[in-house]
Amino acid sequence: MSWTEENPGRRFYKCDEHGFVVWHDKEKSCRWQKQSLLEAREKILTQAEEIKALTTALRRANAQIAALEVSRSSESINESLKAIEDHISAHINETQKVVRNLVLYSGGGFAIASAVIIFYMKK
Numbered sequence: 001m002s003w004t005e006e007n008p009g010r011r012f013y014k015c016d017e018h019g020f021v022v023w024h025d026k027e028k029s030c031r032w033q034k035q036s037l038l039e040a041r042e043k044i045l046t047q048a049e050e051i052k053a054l055t056t057a058l059r060r061a062n063a064q065i066a067a068l069e070v071s072r073s074s075e076s077i078n079e080s081l082k083a084i085e086d087h088i089s090a091h092i093n094e095t096q097k098v099v100r101n102l103v104l105y106s107g108g109g110f111a112i113a114s115a116v117i118i119f120y121m122k123k
Contacts, residue, residue, distance in 0.1 A: 008037040009117070025121075033120070036113045047106050051099055058095050062088045 002010045011024035069084045 003041060005038065008034055008041065033117045036117060040110050040113050044106055044110065047102055051102065054095065054099070058091070062091060065091075 002008065002012060013021045013024060015021050065087060066084045069080060069087065
């Protein structure tokens with residue numbers, strides 16, 4: 001499937017040795033289909049970058065929280081580690097919920113856009 005600016009979402013046949021051979025779909029997509037696919041592709045790429053940045057930030061924050069908890073605690077090391085583990089687990093669970101929702105909404109939007117495109121292509 002092509003994801004170039006000129007032919008987004010168009011399927012083609014490809015030779016492993018020579019590359020592109022021929023388009024599977026003989027017609028180019030309509031202007032709105034092309035725009036929808038490009039927007040969906042851009043949104044997915046942006047969200048993937050955001051997820052990566054959030055994951056990195058979460059790791060850093062968790063490390064800082066763990067270090068702070070250890071340095072502030074006058075309790076035994078086991079109690080401190082348990083408190084840190086609970087805090088990190090809660091933070092990870094909350095972040096996973098946010099990431100799940102983000103993936104769900106972006107996947108749903110992409111599915112709707114694809115369904116609309118397929119519906120109009122069949123007409």
